[in-house]
Amino acid sequence: IRSDGALEWLAFALTNNKVSFYNDLNDWCRSNSIKMHEIGHNMNLGHSGEGKVIDDSTGLMGLSFREVGTAEGFARMCFNAAKNYQLGWYENQQLSVNPLTDIVAAREYSLVGVNRYTLGGDTSKLVVLRLLCPDLSFDGPNDYH
Structure with missing residues (x-):
């Protein structure tokens, strides 16, 4: 939580566990890519990329994005x-x-x-x-x- 009270996190999950948490800040709960990313952690998957999540936007364990406002309304991505x-x-x-x-x-x-x-x-x-x-x-x- 920032000093102005804003919540900065979007989502997180326990690895190899069934528990995931999602923050609805800026409508992120409607993002399929972030939900599948966190479920990937539940299934014991780590991040994709060369050291940072933002290094890979080609699969679900890389960078997540909001699909709200896109033509299809969902991400066409897979693991x-x-x-x-x-x-x-x-x-x-x-x-x-x-x-x-x-x-x-x-x-x-x-x-x-x-x-x-x-x-x-x-x-x-x-x-x-x-x-x-x-x-x-x-x-x-x-x-x-």
Whole structure:
């Protein structure tokens, strides 16, 4: 709470828990992206981006925004590939490869969007391709989706 009594927070959630809190300041409770972001924390997901939430506006665990006043009235967003992997979604259409140790002839992969996923669908078309690079030395997690 600021010195003038205004509430600065928008929402927060307990990680790996069912408790989320939302502040209706400036109509933020109508934002689907902020609700799904906090539910992501409830499902044990961390923020996307390179250190700051505002570094990623491509998925629900990055920057949230208000959809109020937009043409559709809601965000057309989903959890990104890394979060889908962490959640175990699309298991029959995901693959993990370490390109530094799984050295074989050139390989081709077909990637499809989540909208093309069907349970028991074509397992040759991947929703998530995870590239493991544990041998690289730099700060942060060393895998890419």
